[in-house]
Amino acid sequence: xxxxxxxxxxxxxxxxxxxxxxxxxxxxxxxxxxxxxxxxxxxxxxxxxxxxxxxxxxxxxxxxxxxxxxxxxxxxxxxxxxxxxxxxxxxxxxxxxxxxxxxxxxxxxxxxxxxxxxxxxxxxxxxxxxxxxxxxxxxxxxxxxxxx
Amino acid sequence: xxxxxxxxxxxxxxxxxxxxxxxxxxxxxxxxxxxxxxxxxxxxxxxxxxxxxxxxxxxxxxxxxxxxxxxxxxxxxxxxxxxxxxxxxxxxxxxxxxxxxxxxxxxxxxxxxxxxxxxxxxxxxxxxxxxxxxxxxxxxxxxxxxxx
Numbered sequence: 001x002x003x004x005x006x007x008x009x010x011x012x013x014x015x016x017x018x019x020x021x022x023x024x025x026x027x028x029x030x031x032x033x034x035x036x037x038x039x040x041x042x043x044x045x046x047x048x049x050x051x052x053x054x055x056x057x058x059x060x061x062x063x064x065x066x067x068x069x070x071x072x073x074x075x076x077x078x079x080x081x082x083x084x085x086x087x088x089x090x091x092x093x094x095x096x097x098x099x100x101x102x103x104x105x106x107x108x109x110x111x112x113x114x115x116x117x118x119x120x121x122x123x124x125x126x127x128x129x130x131x132x133x134x135x136x137x138x139x140x141x142x143x144x145x146x147x148x
Numbered sequence: 149x150x151x152x153x154x155x156x157x158x159x160x161x162x163x164x165x166x167x168x169x170x171x172x173x174x175x176x177x178x179x180x181x182x183x184x185x186x187x188x189x190x191x192x193x194x195x196x197x198x199x200x201x202x203x204x205x206x207x208x209x210x211x212x213x214x215x216x217x218x219x220x221x222x223x224x225x226x227x228x229x230x231x232x233x234x235x236x237x238x239x240x241x242x243x244x245x246x247x248x249x250x251x252x253x254x255x256x257x258x259x260x261x262x263x264x265x266x267x268x269x270x271x272x273x274x275x276x277x278x279x280x281x282x283x284x285x286x287x288x289x290x291x292x293x294x295x296x
Binding site for chain 1: 185186219240242
């Protein structure tokens with residue numbers, strides 16, 4: 001499939017709705033057991049006793065759910081060349097099993113690389129909302145191929 | 149098990165060696181297929197043709213490997229209360245199947261919460277090295293319970 005989204009299409013202010021995802025309890029637990037086995041991520045009672053008030057998702061699981069929505073909604077039809085990293089990652093509220101989360105991405109800045117003009121650097125804001133509440137936010141740079 | 153590491157023990161400059169982990173190809177691929185199915189993360193040929201030169205790990209898998217090392221090496225014996233987020237996440241070099249990565253954590257800053265004196269906010273630097281090369285770096289805030 002030819003890409004539809006090149007660097008030139010990722011203009012500041014453009015917002016992409018990346019759809020919704022429901023947090024699957026079994027997957028959330030499996031992820032935490034493997035990568036982030038803190039008690040409040042793997043045990044219901046410890047979750048209840050924690051600052052979160054219930055078993056809460058690992059922030060890395062939440063970030064990974066956003067990534068999948070972004071891969072499906074944008075990258076699958078874009079000239080993505082990966083990401084060197086970002087300047088913000090935030091989990092302003094805990095995520096729980098069964099939550100329905102809406103993913104979005106907004107283009108914040110875009111500039112062509114001086115050293116490699118076939119490549120553009122795009123600063124993106126990633127968001128996951130539960131209703132009106134932001135549960136995940138990050139700001140990072142994506143690299144995209146330019147047209148022609 | 150009683151915790152050994154309280155807020156007061158996480159003093160600026162203190163470095164924790166979190167041991168090594170070897171990147172398992174099957175797990176790296178399974179993670180990418182589920183969370184980050186960009187061609188260069190799921191297909192050898194696409195990896196070779198990419199900016200990375202070979203099938204490369206999703207950055208979120210790399211971050212998750214660091215998280216596990218941190219959970220085992222520090223959090224399992226600490227008064228961790230989770231993390232609100234961070235100010236930097238970077239993947240300065242691609243990670244490949246079979247890589248042996250050394251994880252470490254350094255305390256950058258520490259301050260007691262004014263509004264909640266039983267809680268301390270600790271700015272941490274996360275690193276994964278392959279030999280002398282940094283392949284993952286992040287700076288984030290951890291919340292820890294204080295003594296007494």
